[in-house]
Amino acid sequence: MGPRPDCGSARRRAGSADPAAEAKVTEPAWKAKPSYYLIARDDQMLNEPLQRRMAERAGMTIAESAGSHAVYVSHPKEVADLIETAASAK
Template identity: 50%
Template sequence: MAGKRSATSSFADSSSSGCTSYVGIPVLLRNDSSPVREAASRASEALNGAVSDPSWQTRPSWYLVAADDRMIPPPAQRAMAERAGATVAEAPGSHSIYVSRPDAVVDLIKQATTG
């Protein structure tokens, strides 16, 4: 598999021949008894687990629409926020609005914590 990556490949290993091979995550985890393995196991359980009582249905939530987001269109963001029954704020900013507009994020957090 030298020089090519598959969907399960992520860690490069250069052999003495100068070729690069990739070790897939399943192989890495099988050979690792460190916290990495424990974290991967917990993540797998979380992704495969069933949610019996989603918090967004019973607890208040807030959503900051990033108006200039080109990854998740603002109409889709608004629809998700509406589905969750969220209090919505909107600000001009990119997909990483917490980086581009930290002031808007702080304002929304303050709104959420003060009612």
């Protein structure tokens, strides 16, 4: 095996390459912009009541679809529809 890379210098380079990485967040986007959540009713990782509670707590607009945790794979049209709705929101 060769020498171990210096991860610290890689992290410093990555952080300095993007000014956004050093910007301070003054207001989280989920508080200031409309947010959307697609409840995947067949998700076995996050059950439906938990998904609903999280989305409601964050004040999100909720849509629902059959589908598992990877709802974007099993129901891409529903996911795309929600993205289009969110993108056209004011």
